[in-house]
Amino acid sequence: MTGVSISQFRELCQRHGLAVTHQRQVIFEALTSMPGHPSPEEVFERVRKKVPAISLATVYKAIHTFLDSGIFGEVSVHHGSLRVDRNISPxxxxxxxxxxxxxxxxxxxxxxxxxxxxxxxxxxxxxxxxxxxxxxxxxxxxxxxxxxxxxx
Amino acid sequence: MTGVSISQFRELCQRHGLAVTHQRQVIFEALTSMPGHPSPEEVFERVRKKVPAISLATVYKAIHTFLDSGIFGEVSVHHGSLRVDRNISPxxxxxxxxxxxxxxxxxxxxxxxxxxxxxxxxxxxxxxxxxxxxxxxxxxxxxxxxxxxxxx
DNA sequence: TCGCAAAGGATAATAATTATTAAATGCTTC
DNA sequence: GAAGCATTTAATAATTATTATCCTTTGCGA
Structure with missing residues (x-):
């Protein structure tokens, strides 16, 4: 189902110099098991079923940690704010x-x-x-x- | 300087079924005269020099109107929220x-x-x-x- | 095991965007 | 050119998305 065992996750963290915490593991599992391109909010919804006490900020922090380490990627390079493109031609x-x-x-x-x-x-x-x-x-x-x- | 006369803007609006208003024209002029890919905030800053009373919401609405009409484009198709891409391989x-x-x-x-x-x-x-x-x-x-x- | 840096939780703060609504303005018709 | 209706604006208010703060807890190397 999940595909990534705890020992694999442990190893992954060590390789990237990250501390292994329970919430990170749950967030990681959620990310790997979700289809498509999940948003932090969606991850949070799924994760809190397993760890009801988890905070949304923790999810954001963990995701950024994974992105910074290159464990996952980010769909859009330019998200964050609407940018107008005046150039209409392709x-x-x-x-x-x-x-x-x-x-x-x-x-x-x-x-x-x-x-x-x-x-x-x-x-x-x-x-x-x-x-x-x-x-x-x-x-x-x-x-x-x-x-x-x-x-x- | 600006490149787009009021009559040209008028025509453009008519072609797209948009009412010609002063603020829209100023916003349009700001957009066409700004380099790069301006954000609504940047447009707002520039526009308020000419029309101090203008509201940021008006800028947003005008920009969306232009985008919906295809007068301008949007740099990123998927802005709005961070999306994680679990697929690391290119x-x-x-x-x-x-x-x-x-x-x-x-x-x-x-x-x-x-x-x-x-x-x-x-x-x-x-x-x-x-x-x-x-x-x-x-x-x-x-x-x-x-x-x-x-x-x- | 001990201690400390790192991580988590709760929540406040900020940024980005959208919705609401009343007043003002554009536009069509006469 | 005035009358009246539709659209647009402005001024918030409200949402949504994200980050910072502050204090507590935990992971992990010495």
Missing amino acids: HHHLVCTRCKSITDIEESDVEPVQLRRSLPAGFQVHRYAVEILGVCPRCSEQSQGNPDKQHY | HHHLVCTRCKSITDIEESDVEPVQLRRSLPAGFQVHRYAVEILGVCPRCSEQSQGNPDKQHY
């Missing part, structure tokens, strides 16, 4: 995962995306948006520090 | 712009992205994430209604 984005800056790239600068397999039947594609994820010059010259979070 | 996303659902697509299902021109010097690419934007089967069968917002 284009792509160059995204710095450190400073979160977004630069437009012309659509013609990238070869058209091609599928190898057909998509789920009935899905109408409007356009392809390519996000080029990496580290911008400014960020990479400072701080050879921690690897950035992974974004998916 | 992959792409199938995104429905109506219901905002996100489905994972294996990286191998898409031909590797290729650049036609070189990126800004010094940008270290980590990975390419392809967002396939469109309308999922469920959403497209219901509602032949309004075209969805445009996402960039």
Whole structure:
């Protein structure tokens, strides 16, 4: 069912230098067993069934810990606040995962995306948006520090 | 400077069935004159210099009106709340712009992205994430209604 | 086992966004 | 150009999402 035993989780934590706590384990199990792309709120709802006393803040903290360690990824690089894109014509984005800056790239600068397999039947594609994820010059010259979070 | 005259804005509004108001025009001008991908807060700060009495809620509503009409786009399809991606291995996303659902697509299902021109010097690419934007089967069968917002 | 740094719990604070509602304004019709 | 209705604004209030605070508890190495 769950797929990850306590000893595996223990090992995972040790590898990333994290303390093994009961709530972290429960949160981890919830995350791995939930379909799709769960939100902190959803995780909290599920986790509190096992640990009724748990706090939402704990869930947030644990999730951020996992993200920082690269154990999980974050769906959207640019969440947090609505951003308006004045550029109506199709284009792509160059995204710095450190400073979160977004630069437009012309659509013609990238070869058209091609599928190898057909998509789920009935899905109408409007356009392809390519996000080029990496580290911008400014960020990479400072701080050879921690690897950035992974974004998916 | 601004680039968009009042008559052009007027025409734009009429084409989309929007009333022409002073605040909308100021917000529109602010949006078109700001570099990058402005947030509602930033727009508000700029706009209030011209119309001190304006409300942040008005800015939000005007922006949404513009987004709904497709006059502008939205940088991120999935903003609003943090979503955890349990899938650590590189992959792409199938995104429905109506219901905002996100489905994972294996990286191998898409031909590797290729650049036609070189990126800004010094940008270290980590990975390419392809967002396939469109309308999922469920959403497209219901509602032949309004075209969805445009996402960039 | 002891001690301390790290983590958790409760809750307040802040940020981001949306809803409500009354007053003001745009727009159509005459 | 005025009258009247629909839309928009402004001013909150309310929600939602997230983070900080502060004190207690716990994990884990010495």
